[in-house]
Amino acid sequence: MITVEGLTKKYGSTVAVDDLSFTVEPGVVTGFLGPNGSGKSTTMRCMIGLDRAQSGRALFDGKPYSSLRLPLHEVGTLLDAGNAHASRTARNHLRWVATSNGMPVKRVDEVLEIVGLQQVAKKRVGQFSLGMKQRLGIASVLLGDPRVVILDEPANGLDPEGIRWIREMLRHLATRGRAVLVSSHLLSEMALIADSLVVIGKGRLIEQCTVDQFISRHAKKWVVVRSPQLGTLVDLARAKGMQVVTNENTAEVHGVESAVVGELAAGNGIVLHELSTQTGSLEDAFLEATAMSVEYHGRSEAPE
């Protein structure tokens, strides 16, 4: 399990991470969400001691990263799949990583097989596609069979098959009791991968909760109605002060429960062909929650 306590990182006068605290529990996949530039990668680098935080700390099962003697056996990290020398072969890349933590070469061949790279083990990393590099990165995470896994944007640039592979790998790790922290700006992906969320904006914690809680708290809800007498119903609803948006042959009623709309229709003898509640996606909830914190608001309404 990971405990982050009051982490603060400044670059000059810019505060990248601001008094951030959260926990990552074993057995679940925790999504680390935030708009671009919100401090996700900086947080991860500070957690594992690559960048020095001005204050605060991150503990892995109670211990700071710097005190781990053979860290790869306890924490597996993938920050950037490009962090491999282009002219080394995949196998040699994993060999130096494994050797540094006292693991035998046999383990290298095992993880190459797990991630499906055994055919290209003797190819140079420079010839790898992004997807293959991502698999190589995952292989280095798996080397020490760690209890904690930290991945920064692992689905970045992957094709749908690669994304599904990552998703299944993370699910599998969580099922085996690992604590998994994965950042992503592919929010729809996050809804499928993560059980729990840590949402940050401008380096500050916005919310830590489950995915469902997050959506129900932040996502908009509205009622969709379809009716042969749509115009009458819309007029009635507007007369009651409801906010209505009309489409070609449906209308969206905002700010009320479906029951209210149903009763209004029944009371006026209006036939309904559809009456349903729609919930906004995780993207909408995310935008809603982080809208205040997006650094360059006008420039990017939606994080890419």
Added chain:
Amino acid sequence: MIATIRSEWIKLRTVRSNVTTAIVATVISLAISLLSVTFMGESNIDSGTLPGLIVGWGPVAVLLIGVIGVLCITQEYSQGTIRLTLVATPSRLRVYLAKAVVVATVGAALTGAIVLLGNVVGSAIIDARDVPALDSNPDATPAFLAMILMGTVVAMLGMAIGALTRNPPSAITILVLWPLLVEGIVGGLISLALDDDVARWMPFQSGLISLSLELPEDGFGRWGSLGYFAAWVLFVSLIAERSLKRRDA
């Protein structure tokens, strides 16, 4: 520590450009010395010729070995592997020491190979030519030993400069310009101002003096000169290690 050293050794030898640099460093200085004894006039060959050629081309070999020191750390930054290195070994002091052990050993091994091959092959060439039997030169062995130590020290200097600049071209430029240009200009200016020859106070010049067969009268002597240079390299290394510890990776 042993695991970190082994890991650093795998890193160094699994990148082709490092191996190429090592081969070039060895072959260039060997080839020049051996071609010289092959083609120089027989009457000019005496007991100081072969050792003089080997240590005379020593500075070239030693600087190329310094480039290996530069590469072993700067390529970690240019390729991003430094992050993985520090994730695998959070103690930056241990990473620095392990790298230093590896490049110092490689530096000693390569200069050692140059000295050994140069002597064996060079003597065979001289023997095959029509030259009267030569006495052994008493200054040769200490000069060869100094060259091997210079290989070690300059490899560590290259690594220290690399750790400070984190960028291969600038580190190599500094490594090469330091002895060739900076010390010449600074030393020249100070000598003019003080009306005294200060070459022996210039760190790299001092180190290279230790490679001479015949030492200048007023210097620190062979081991003094080498020790003076090594002290400078230790100083730069301490700054480099501190920088590695303090700066974000």
